[in-house]
Structure formats: structure tokens, C-alpha cells
Amino acid sequence: MALSIEEQARIDLAATFRIVAHLGMHEAVANHFSAAVSADGKQFLINPKWKHFSRIRASDLLLLNADDSACAAHPEVDATAWSIHGQIHQRLPHARAVLHLHPVYTTAVACLAKPEVLPVDQNTARYFNRVAVDEMYGGMADTEAEGARLAGLLDGKRRLLMGNHGVMVIAPDIGEAFDDIWTLERACQILVTAWSTGQPLRVLSDEVAEKTAKGWEKITDFSRRHFEEMKQLMIDVDPSLLD
Template identity: 35%
Template sequence: MNAVLQPRARAMHPDEWKARVELAAAYRIFDMLGWAEMIYNHITVRVPESVSGSEKQFLINPFGLHYSEVTASNLLKIDVHGNKLDVDNPWPVNPAGFTIHAAIHEAVPAAHCVMHTHTTNGLAVACTEGGLAQNNFYSAQLHGMVAYHDFEGITVHADEAPRLLASMGDKPLMILRNHGLLAAAATLPLAFVHLWTLQRACDIQVTQAALGRAIPIPEAVAIRTTHDSFQFDQRFGAGQDVFDAMTRLVEQRFGDGYKN
């Protein structure tokens, strides 16, 4: 498939190609971390305005490929309704899987990137009545940053969008109850470090639950911890350094085929 798409890739606007390479790297990182869900779930980014102009366009994984197979060339370009725009790309799109992403991308100006996972521990915490517990180093970095949305079934119905957006409000992270985790941010690296921190908090919470009652973190301490957390501070790259390190690790272990 990639060989067929190479001429199109060479003719692309460099801003689009840069976005494609970064997104393809993200899919490989998710796979390396064990966050892949066979061929399901998505990481989406907006196509830069230097390419799309006033039109809203997005990049998404081809339906049918495992995250380890996603490359810069085979990523799909779609509109806000999930319609495929790059007709020379032979892979299909899964419009139903774009429902959550479309709602957020369209309504939240800062949502350049949206990530959604069904990790085991993330989903386990999403199934608990109390949700994320304020009792560990990682959850303490997320004070006031996590929203909740009640489960309405498989997210394929557009009429859920207003309720989902109301639940999200101005929070960059959301726990979809009984479903999974979601992050939205102005850059892909920032969405990644936010989601990684939430995932890490869920991992600790699930493991700790077997040991008995946890020590709660006072709200004032959590507020200060979130304020002091360097990875959310624009002065420290907003996650770019972390994302770059993980990209290098992908290349060391699996090569740089995602750039094709």
C-alpha cells in the first residue's frame, strides 16, 4: 500500500507531511505502550490551516490497520463528517469511530489533537463509581483537569455530541464512564503527556486497590502539585521533549518505517 502512495506523499504540502509523520509516530508509540485496541480507536489531528484554509480537515488511522501498520502515507484525510478527502488512498474510513473526535474538534477551537483509548486499567477506573482517586503522585497532577461523561452505548450516534461536549466543558481530559479515557489538546505532544499521566494514575490506582485503603491527598496539595507539574507548563515544551524521546525509542526498537 505504501509504495502506491509515495508519489502523492512527495507532492504534499510540507506542513501536512510534518503532521502526518508526527501522528504516525504517535500510533507507533501507543502500540509500544500497549495502548492499541486491535484496529479500533483513534488518534486524530487537524490538518494545518496552511493546507486546509478555512475548511476543517483531519487525519485519522485507516480502518483495518493495526497501529503498528500506520504510516505517514496511509493516514486518511477526512472532513468533519468523516468523509474521505484523499480519494487516491485505498484504505476505508470508519465514520462511526470519528463521532467523538468530530464533536470535540468542531466545537473546541483548541482541540488540535484528540486521543481515545480503551486500556485495561483506564477502563477499569472508568467503571468505578468514584472514578479517578486523588491518592497518588499522578492523579495529584490532574486536579481540576478531568471531566466525566456517562455511558450511552457505542458512540456512533451524533445526537450524543451535545451531551458529551457539555460533560467535557473546558477540561482537557475526560473519563468516559464504563468506556475509556480521552484527551484533547492544542498539540499532539501535549495531549500525549496529559493522557500518559492519566493512564499512569489509573495504573497506580488499580494496583494499589489490592493493598487496602490508600492515603488521600489533600485538595490544597493536589492544586499545588498540578500547578507545579512541569509537563503542563508551556515553558518546558508542553510535552514535546517527552514525545520526542518516545519517538526515538520507537525508532531504536522498530525502525523509522512510520515515516514512509
């Protein structure tokens, strides 16, 4: 029997937490992923407060409504999760998956005086002219006003390099979102490593970088397949994520 939209989203989102923990991209018991399960995007799943990514099961995920302010008082809802993800799901119905992380290399690039993913290879070129940048970090994002501001920066973009903070990715499905945030971290790892040599970078021309970025946009099936393969690996290791 086919799974409902919510049931499938629970499994896929739980798998995403496990994958990110497996890859060492998590931030202790912080950071949040969410997935919309209603047509208008306002009903969404999110991880409970302070539960390690490696232990999250499908049934652990909270079902919230972006229009219901009472959700903010739920004891398992982190204030920053509600402020950011609640506002994004309320304002951007196309954001079916919203992933926020503080991965080492992407965050390092976000801490530069000029946060920028320069196109120096195939991975970095994926993001040519396709990353919004927030340079107004003001502490913990624990107000709806701050969440609304971040949502505004993502209007028309799918990736947000959060200066002095981390990264946010939105996508039309969980598989694309996972592959995107993984590839962005990989891209920043390549860039930081290249910078560390102290040698001049050979930056791709705008023409080649744009061509490469468009090439990436034509293979979303690659992103979804990458996710499905990683999801199955996590299920094979520990089927409890399906619970």
C-alpha cells in the first residue's frame, strides 16, 4: 500500500538526519530540518528540541502548523526552529524542504569579510550566481521577525549563505535539498583547501561557470538518486529510523 505524503516525508526526513550525522555535518543537538506536508506548505514536520540527528526516527518528528502560534509553546519546539522554519513555511509554499546547518567548511566561507563561493571547479560552479548572502547576523534567530527576514532573502533563491552563522537550503523535495547542502559543503571544502595553498586560484570564466550551473540544474534526478542511495544505506545500518 502506498504511503501518505506525511508518512513518506517522515521517513525521508528521518533518513536525512541520519545521513547528515553519518557524514559528520551536524552541530551536536542543534540545527533543524523541516518538510512541508500540506499543499499550502504551512503544515510541516520538524525535529524535536535537542535530539541528536543520529537517533531520530520517523515517529519523533513534530507536525506543526505555521499559522498556529500556539505551536511555539510546545515543550519540544525549539524557539529558533519555530522562528525560522515557521516563517519560511508560512511565506514560501514552494519550500517543501528546509535544511539549516552549521557545517565546517560552508560556515568558514560564511565567516569571510566577503562570503562568496567562487567557481573554481564543477562543484563550486553549481552555485554561480545562485546563492543569497546574509551579512546581518545579530545573534540567535529567535523571533518571527528574524525568520521573516531570512525568508525574504530566500525569495527567488534556494541557498542562503548566512554570514557568521551557517547555511540554509530550500528545495521542492527532500532529496534535492540533501544533495544540495552536501554538495555545497563539498564545494566549500574544495575552495577552502585551494585557498590554504596560498597559490592564486584559477577561477572559471562567467560563461563556463554559468554553463556548468545550468548543467547541474538539468540533473535533479542525480540529486534524488544520491539521496535514495544514502537513505537505503542508513536503513540497512539501523532500520529504527522507519519506526
